Amino acid sequence: MITTMLTMIRYSHLAIFELSIPISVYLSLSSTDSDDHPIAILIDELKNDDIQLRLNSIRKLQSIAKALGPDRTRAELIPYLQGRTTLYIDYLLVDLKNTDSVLEDEDEVLVALSEELGKLTDLVGGVEHAVCLLHPLQMLxxxxxxxxxxxxxDSLCKIVQDLPQSTFDEYFLPLLFNLSKADWFTSRASACGLMTVSYPRASAENKKTLRKSxxxxxxxxxxxxxxxxxxxxGNFAKQIEKDVVKSEILPLFLSLSGDEQDSxxxxxxxxxxxxxxxxxxxxxxxxxxxTLRQSSQDKSWRVRYMVAHLFKELCxxxxxxxxxxxxxxxxxKLLKDSEAEVRTEASLRVTEVCSLISKxxxxxxxxxxIRDLVSDSSQHVRAALAQVIMGLAPIFGKEDTLTHLKDLFLQLLKDDFPDVRLNIISKLDSVNKVIGIEMLSQSLLPAIVELAEDQQWRVRxxxxxxxxxxxxxxxVEFFDEKLGNLCMTWLGDPVFSIREAATNNLRKLTEVFGVEWAKSNIIPKVLTLHSHPNYLYRMTTLFAVGVLSPVVGSDVIASSMIPLLSKMVLDKVPNIRFNVAKTFQIIIPLVDSTVxxxxxxxxxxxxxxDPDKDVKFYANQALQLC
Structure with missing residues (x-):
């Protein structure tokens, strides 16, 4: 009969919400003139059919509890929440195979409820009354x-740390033992997570019982x-005396390490x-x-993957x-593993392991x-190696880096997979510190210049x-000779992110080489783009003017940039004209009021x-600055 009734509930969406919070909870809050009326709405939404409304109300449980006060929260709000949880758990157990979106929605609410209950200790009257939170959390x-x-x-662990010792012994430990002996495996699994936080507070006799459980x-x-x-x-073992670890925990460790399930x-x-x-x-x-030796050769690649992942910690x-x-x-052996996932993870640990052993x-x-991995069949393995291989340069030193690693760097810089090239470029600084800029420019700079025109925009x-x-x-001399024209080429890139980065790059270069260098090498080239037939190039000119203005000074702005902007006021494209107005907004604070x-x-x-309303809008904003 009970099963039949629960099955009927299972297919009645609204039945879950038929529990209602006692009317006394919000009789005094229901007046529209009351400051607490929003709290009454939140309480009402706790039993609403709409998932977002229920979630909103659950997230405001602290506000509801604060409005109700500790006594009402313990007597009415917590029992209501517990009743909802009970009904949900019962009807979930009726038919696990037919879980539908209703259950998924309810799970989302229960996740929020589990989180919020752990924050209510002070609002139920302090740690002396926190015991009322234990039962609903036990069910969850x-x-x-x-x-x-x-x-x-997590919420139980947070609460138990502050519980008085008498409450811990009388209420929490029985709760934990009930979970560990429950018929349903989910409760037993949760009990494992509570052992570590409970053990330090338990008496000697209860510690023995906890270890047995x-x-x-x-x-x-x-x-x-x-x-x-x-x-x-592992964390449970940290709480236990060393002698007990060797006599009781190690056998458990060996048993679990040899379990039939690779998980x-x-x-x-x-x-x-x-x-x-x-x-x-x-x-x-x-x-x-x-055990470690056995795990590194385990038949399951997932176990070997975990060994590779934690190899530094194991060492x-x-x-x-x-x-x-x-x-x-x-x-x-892990670097040569048959599974690409294992080789990938092991590759990420190469630099860490080399730092622990002799050169x-x-x-x-x-x-x-490493030489084999550079040409590995898996692009993910090569990308992982590229993330860390540059870190080997400080370990190997200048001579060995040039002898053993330089050719590997070049090979990865020319890899077909863009992420490999990207990872190498991002770590060039560590190599430069070891071999020096002269050697870097001779050996790697040509490859870098080639990558500046890479098909993948992220590499560029x-x-x-x-x-x-x-x-x-x-x-400055070497830069002007090798890379100067390259920096200007990026201003015309078809990808906006590249053009934007290129304009910011010009500002950084000006900060490196000085304003005089920018006046003769950057600004003239940038300004010539204002007459380009493609409006995107003209737009880039405006972006560059806006970015460079704060660093080049008022004289350069007045002599070069303002005349250019005055010409572009007449551009036929509205986007250009309103960006002219936006650029004026940037430079107005930087020049003399007379100008x-x-x-x-x-x-x-x-x-x-201007007939375009956007142009008018931005022009008006700029005029206000005048």
């Missing part, structure tokens, strides 16, 4: 949706529970690092290393001796793998971003009579 910790459970566990969860028949236990094993085994890798940091090098060699926890003797060999060992064992953009730094290192009145204002008066 057993929800089917994992995000709901995670938020509920955690051990039971580690051997649970449901993989999801074992996975949750594996996730929390459980891969979490054991992180525990290798955490537990290993608690043991001596000798103990690590005996107890942790065999730190195992110590330098084990790293050199055992882990470097394992890392070489000689890096050259003999890691460098051959990366080159532009690097130009000011390169210019400061090359010097403004005699040379700027007449141009704006022409624009104010």
């Amino acid at each position: 910790a057993g929800a089917e949706e994992i995000v709901v459970r995670e938020k509920a566990v 955690f051990a039971t969860l580690c051997h649970d028949e449901t993989p999801m529970v074992r996975r949750a236990a594996a996730t929390n094993l 459980v085994r891969l979490l054991g890798v992180e525990n290798c690092a955490i537990i290993g940091s608690m043991l001596t090098n000798e103990e690590n060699g005996q107890l942790i290393l065999p 730190d926890s195992m110590g330098p001796e084990i790293t050199k003797a055992e882990l470097v060999g394992a890392f070489v 000689d060992m890096s050259t003999k064992q890691i460098l051959p793998c 953009l990366a080159v532009i971003d690097y130009i000011p730094l390169l210019a400061s290192q090359l010097g 403004v009145q005699s040379r700027v204002k007449p141009s704006l008066l022409k624009l104010i009579e």
Whole structure:
């Protein structure tokens, strides 16, 4: 009969919302003249059919609780929320296979509810009364949706830290033990997340019980529970005495690391690092290393991927001796792994690993793998390597960088995949510091210049971003000879982001080389674009004038830029004319008032009579500055 009734509820959308908050909650708030009327609306929206209205009201729970006061919040608001949660959980369990959008909507509300309940401690009367929040959160910790459970566990962890010891012993520990023994696996999984925060506050006897409960969860028949236990094993071990870790936690660690489910085994890798940091090098060699060695060769690529992902942390926890003797060999195998995902993740750790070992060992064992990865069949592997390979230059030094790495840099700079080229360009500075600008200009600059015309606009953009730094290192003469014309070419790029970056680049170059250099090398070339038949080029001229004006000084503005703007007032394209007005707005504060009145204002008066309303609008704004 109960099942039938719940099934009927399942298909009645409005039935979920039939619970209503006691009328006494908002009798005194319902007057339209009351300042609390918005609170009454929020309370009413808690049972509304519209998901956004319910979410809005849940997010305002603190405001509702504050308006009601601690007594009413405990007596009426919390029981109402608990009733809604109970009904939802019950009807969810009726038929998990037919979950529809109604449930998804309700899950979104429950995520918000789980979050907000953790913030109500002060509003229910303080930690002495926070026990009223535990039961609804316990129910939410057993929800089917994992995000709901995670938020509920987070809120419980936040509340338990401030609970009085008597409340912790009387109410929270029984709640935790009930979750750990619940019939439904979701509650047991949530219990794993509460063990770590509970253990330090428990008595010696309860600590023993907690360890026993955690051990039971580690051997649970449901993989999801074992996975949750594996996730929390390392942090739980940190709370426990070392002797107990070796006698009770290590067997659990070994069991989970050898689990039949790869989703459980891969979490054991992180525990290798955490537990290993608690043991001596000798103990690590005996107890942790065999598991780590096994994980690095696991049949599941996901486990090997996790080893590669956490390799730096594993090296730190195992110590330098084990790293050199055992882990470097394992890392070489990961760099040569059959799965591209594993090689990608291992490639990202190349520089980190080389920083932990001698240069000689890096050259003999890691460098051959790097040479293979530079031409790897997977573009993602090459892109990952390109992110970090430049960091090897400080480790190898100038001579070895030129001998072993320079050709690899060039090969990656010419890679077919744009992200590879992009990653190399963005890290050129680290190489320059090692080999010097002269060697950089001879070996890599030609490739960089070639990339300045790359088909992928993001690559061109990366080159532009690097130009000011390169210019400061090359010097003005070398820059004018090799890169000057290139910077002007970008002003006519078909991609707006490139043109915009190119104008900003001109300003940075002016700051590097000075105004006099800009007057003879940049400004004349920029100003010639004002008569280009393509209006986009003319627009770029205006952008460049606006960007350069603050750095070139009032004399250059008055002698070169204002005459140009006065000509462009008559441009046939309205977009150009209203951008002229916007550019005038930039330069008016930068020049003398006499110049403004005699040379700027007449141009704006022409624009104010323009037939285009946008031109009039911006011209009027500029005139107000005059």
